[in-house]
Amino acid sequence: MKTNCFFSQRTLTCLFGVGLTVSLPALGAENLTGAALKRIDQQVERAVDRQIERQLEAATERLPALVRPDAPAPLAELPARLVIQSDTGRELFTDVEVEDGWRAVERQWLITVDVSDIHHFNQPGITVIDQTQMAGLGLTVLRFRVDPGLDSRDQLQKLLPEALVQRLDRNHIYRSQTGASKHQGPSNIDEPPSCPVPISIGMVDTAVETDHPAFAGTAVVQRDFLQDLQLADSYHAPTDHGTAVASRLTGKTSANAATRLPSATLFSASVFYGRPASVSGATLLHLVEGLAWLESNDVALINVSMAGPDNRVLATVIKRLIDRGTPVVAAVGNEGPAAPALYPAGYPGVIGVTAVDQDRQVYRWANRGEQVDYAAPGVDVAVALTDGRYGSQSGTSLAAPIVSAHLACALASTSLDNALAQLTRRADDLGDEGRDPVFGHGLLPDIH
Known part of the structure; x- marks a missing residue:
């Protein structure tokens, strides 16, 4: 498949020979590390898969008699930054695209903590938002915001002990x-x-x-x-x-x-x-x-x-x-x-x-x-x-x-x-005999 890629000021755009176009945030030459290139590869793969699915959905709409109406809802093209507002117009948080094409609350991170961990987050560039006690699970989840220059695991690793970095992650968004x-x-x-x-x-x-x-x-x-x-x-x-x-x-x-x-x-x-x-x-x-x-x-x-x-x-x-x-x-x-x-x-x-x-x-x-x-x-x-x-x-x-x-x-x-x-x-065993990666242990009937 023929592929042509070019850089604009902020965007890397790749044109594929099958009519697909993928645009990603551009990286400076100093940031083109192995990890960064791997992330780009994963993002391109996910973007291509999604565009192929959308093209298949469009094709099935043109052939309604030949396919079943079982396609998922088309993946919406959400803006890169989506500001979520209150009924008074106040900005509550911003829903943004992050690594690997996932979405998360902009510059927000979560971590499970003990009391002895809290002092590590009292430093420039980190703002603690709140702590959520989950007594039934014996957990405390701390939510914090970081300055733009700290908004990555690599940067946080320079500020926080390794044991904490292994427990924190973005405030991801699920669908x-x-x-x-x-x-x-x-x-x-x-x-x-x-x-x-x-x-x-x-x-x-x-x-x-x-x-x-x-x-x-x-x-x-x-x-x-x-x-x-x-x-x-x-x-x-x-x-x-x-x-x-x-x-x-x-x-x-x-x-x-x-x-x-x-x-x-x-x-x-x-x-x-x-x-x-x-x-x-x-x-x-x-x-x-x-x-x-x-x-x-x-x-x-x-x-x-x-x-x-x-x-x-x-x-x-x-x-x-x-x-x-x-x-x-x-x-x-x-x-x-x-x-x-x-x-x-x-x-x-x-x-x-x-x-x-x-x-x-x-x-x-x-x-x-x-x-x-x-x-x-x-x-x-x-x-x-x-x-x-x-x-x-x-x-x-x-x-x-x-x-x-x-x-x-x-x-x-x-x-x-x-x-x-x-x-x-x-369960009714389907596919390969025994458990398999398509049907698992098999089909359970509807509850009637």
Whole structure:
């Protein structure tokens, strides 16, 4: 493939022979280290993959009769800097692109600390914003801002002890893992519940439209972790993704369907803010605050239908949850079969879930790898939509709650090890014999 690259004052632009163009921030010659070149290579690879996906989506729109409507929502072109404002116009934080094409809160970093660590952050160029106590997890998370010249791990390593640098990371931003919605008419399905036992299930996601008829037969306890920010209307907490996921977990997915887990109590941590083109985001701080709150409510497990970069603080919180006996079920992500692992599904001990369609074929956009533990229906599946409607969506986000429901029901009467063994025996082995990187242990059926 022929490739031509050229520099402008601030940008490196590469033109590929297949009609793709990638633009990246330019680096001075003094910064062209091996690590920097590797980051450029990774950013180019991710940008090319995304543009190819968008071209495939455009092609499928021109051939609607030949493809299934299972593509994820197109990746929005967010601006390099997106200022998130309050309802009074005050700047709350800035959502920016950082290393490897991920996004994070501009110049904000998080670290898990002990009391003896705090004095290291009392120095020029570092401003401590706050400390968040997570008593149930035995952790304290310190959030700090750095001057522009210190906004990298390499620079912070010059100021802080190595042991601290190994525990800190950016305040990354995570996104949900579903495709576009389709409205559908009333369903004639009226399925009896299969799990009538009382259980508490946790979910960290967007807000849930709790007054939706889908949740008339189940209890939802919700906490908004962005309420104090008083977001402007254009950034207000969305409800679309959380409502769909919750309907697949404990609610109803159509007007005539039975409540899926009628005796369950769903604890919902709302951690997302709105962004252009309905691409909502959740900062790492709000995500881990939500996880800690769910742990404090003694939930049977936590469903995480979102994905993003590997992060040292998130890894620490997830490990602490698992060590304390709270299973985490996570969507493996919709970046495509050649994409690297996304997180938290990629962390050891997390139960990663992929999606399959009605023909038991894997969702074509699903990530693959050792992080896949189980498969569940997640392509063009029935969900509750906002404003009291019902419809269908696709994505690994919608497969994860099916596995969460199966596991929560099993945990009501047995240990985690036994419950996972039950799920593995129940799973229909697909693909290569035994566990494989596409379907994991196999397909678990929908909860009916």
